[in-house]
Amino acid sequence: MSAPQKAKAGAEEISVIVSAIVPVTEQVCRFEFTRPDGADFPPFSGGAHTVVTMKDADRTRLNPYSLMSDPADLSTYAISVRREDNGRGGSVFMHTQVAEGDAMTITYPVNLFSLDLRAKKHLFFAGGIGITPFLAMIGQLEQSNGNWELHYSVRSKALGSYVDMLTAKYPNKVHIYYDEKKQAIPLAALLDGQPLGTHAYVCGPSGMIGWVHDTAAGMGWPDAHVHSEEFTAPAPGAPFEVHLCKSDKTITVGEHESLLEAIERVGVKAPFMCRGGSCGQCETAVVSATGEFVHRDHWLDEADQSSGQKIMPCVSRFIGSNLELDL
Amino acid sequence: MSKFDFPPSIQSRPVWGTLEPRTGPAHLFIADAQGAEAIIDVATPDLMVKAHIIFISRGTDYAEKLQALSPAQFYEGPSYDAALLRIKRVLSDAKMGLQLYLSGTESLMGQALNEAIQAGVPFGSIQTEHRGSTARRMQCVHCKGFTEDVETDPFVCSHCGLNLFVRDHYSRRLAAYQAVCVDAEDPGNVPESKGIYE
Numbered sequence: 024m025s026a027p028q029k030a031k032a033g034a035e036e037i038s039v040i041v042s043a044i045v046p047v048t049e050q051v052c053r054f055e056f057t058r059p060d061g062a063d064f065p066p067f068s069g070g071a072h073t074v075v076t077m078k079d080a081d082r083t084r085l086n087p088y089s090l091m092s093d094p095a096d097l098s099t100y101a102i103s104v105r106r107e108d109n110g111r112g113g114s115v116f117m118h119t120q121v122a123e124g125d126a127m128t129i130t131y132p133v134n135l136f137s138l139d140l141r142a143k144k145h146l147f148f149a150g151g152i153g154i155t156p157f158l159a160m161i162g163q164l165e166q167s168n169g170n171w172e173l174h175y176s177v178r179s180k181a182l183g184s185y186v187d188m189l190t191a192k193y194p195n196k197v198h199i200y201y202d203e204k205k206q207a208i209p210l211a212a213l214l215d216g217q218p219l220g221t222h223a224y225v226c227g228p229s230g231m232i233g234w235v236h237d238t239a240a241g242m243g244w245p246d247a248h249v250h251s252e253e254f255t256a257p258a259p260g261a262p263f264e265v266h267l268c269k270s271d272k273t274i275t276v277g278e279h280e281s282l283l284e285a286i287e288r289v290g291v292k293a294p295f296m297c298r299g300g301s302c303g304q305c306e307t308a309v310v311s312a313t314g315e316f317v318h319r320d321h322w323l324d325e326a327d328q329s330s331g332q333k334i335m336p337c338v339s340r341f342i343g344s345n346l347e348l349d350l
Numbered sequence: 351m352s353k354f355d356f357p358p359s360i361q362s363r364p365v366w367g368t369l370e371p372r373t374g375p376a377h378l379f380i381a382d383a384q385g386a387e388a389i390i391d392v393a394t395p396d397l398m399v400k401a402h403i404i405f406i407s408r409g410t411d412y413a414e415k416l417q418a419l420s421p422a423q424f425y426e427g428p429s430y431d432a433a434l435l436r437i438k439r440v441l442s443d444a445k446m447g448l449q450l451y452l453s454g455t456e457s458l459m460g461q462a463l464n465e466a467i468q469a470g471v472p473f474g475s476i477q478t479e480h481r482g483s484t485a486r487r488m489q490c491v492h493c494k495g496f497t498e499d500v501e502t503d504p505f506v507c508s509h510c511g512l513n514l515f516v517r518d519h520y521s522r523r524l525a526a527y528q529a530v531c532v533d534a535e536d537p538g539n540v541p542e543s544k545g546i547y548e
Contacts, residue, residue, distance in 0.1 A: 141470070143470050216446075219448060219470040219471060241373065242447045243374025243375060245475035247475065
């Protein structure tokens with residue numbers, strides 16, 4: 024279990040200027056940031072993400088995105104955003120409301136998907152926009168002549184972000200699979216016969232992540248050598264009421280709003296890092312509850328989830344008449 | 351009886367487990383002396399078809415019983431040092447999915463763990479089971495020499511001759527417990543030697 028890096032509420036922020044917006048495919052745009060004072064950004068490692076604050080009218084959206092720029096170049100941070108027209112609105116805001124020259128804030132980078140530098144070889148599996156953390160990881164490994172190969176599954180040539188760049192730059196290490204040509208990553212064949220000390224990394228849809236974990240486990244790969252990251256939006260649910268004891272506020276969590284977002288909406292600073300139920304930073308004590316928890320996190324163990332004493336407000340919800348939190 | 355319940359100790363003391371069959375394309379067993387019994391207990395025909403047993407007999411007569419399990423490969427050696435080149439070679443040729451089973455003395459398991467970790471096997475995936483002698487591999491913190499098969503406390507360093515106290519402090523890197531001079535301030539005043547677990 025990795026320890027949370029800081030214990031204070033919220034996350035440290037960096038002011039940035041949108042220095043470039045580059046269309047990558049029909050659905051994906053790259054946003055490049057510089058600092059207003061021209062200074063370098065804090066160093067980060069491949070796989071790190073940042074949380075972007077979006078001021079969308081009276082609503083503040085906070086979405087995590089993988090840093091995809093080269094960790095060796097700290098003059099710029101870059102993220103790639105896939106437009107989700109049926110999503111919760113963050114990516115559409117980025118695509119339609121953000122312009123070059125805009126001032127924004129992002130958080131210090133945090134890495135929940137880092138390279139294991141003891142690996143003899145790094146085997147990357149990317150699906151769609153899941154390519155982004157690997158771009159930074161590849162940048163990092165190229166600095167040290169690291170042993171890596173990438174297997175990248177995309178829908179079509181037109182929708183494959185950075186396919187041309189990757190295949191041009193690393194023709195002998197990058198393998199692309201096109202859904203439109205009915206090509207699939209030959210996972211079992213790729214996992215078979217890898218040298219001892221190989222680490223596998225997967226970022227993509229949850230089905231792909233489960234497929235890689237299960238296939239590797241079935242072939243005798245130790246869990247510690249299979250790493251994954253999934254960015255998921257908090258799932259919707261019936262509205263519910265919650266009382267925040269320390270700040271003495273009662274709020275209603277909307278259908279498409281997460282508990283954490285509702286807490287932030289009324290101005291209460293709550294800790295967070297990943298906003299996806301996996302880092303453990305937002306763990307909150309339950310003071311009292313009458314009802315049922317809908318735990319959706321990957322952080323609390325089964326005993327903690329069934330105890331009714333803890334909740335991860337970034338993804339989890341509640342169904343019942345009374346919920347009081349220690350916030 | 352080749353099993354021994356280690357008394358509670360400090361956190362750095364290694365904790366050994368019980369071998370269980372796992373799925374994988376290849377199974378490497380490294381054992382010494384009574385460690386053979388742990389292999390015999392866990393062996394199944396399915397496992398043995400893909401198994402390589404490296405056995406350090408240390409004067410025991412388990413080799414025939416192990417061969418009777420029909421492993422894909424069987425090697426018998428007189429000492430860990432003699433088997434080490436083979437262990438290194440097998441690990442360097444090994445592929446992901448290899449399942450590793452270590453059994454026998456703490457000295458054997460500790461040193462083989464070290465080789466495996468260096469070869470890229472994660473610590474948490476390596477199975478161990480203690481069997482047989484509870485003698486320790488000790489490092490003299492003064493001359494850095496290793497004394498194998500230490501059964502008594504205190505003991506005499508086989509390299510520098512100091513009287514050494516047996517500590518529970520363990521180094522995974524060295525696969526050895528630490529031994530410290532017991533009569534440094536009052537040379538010759540050495541407590542009577544007794545068994546480590548007495």
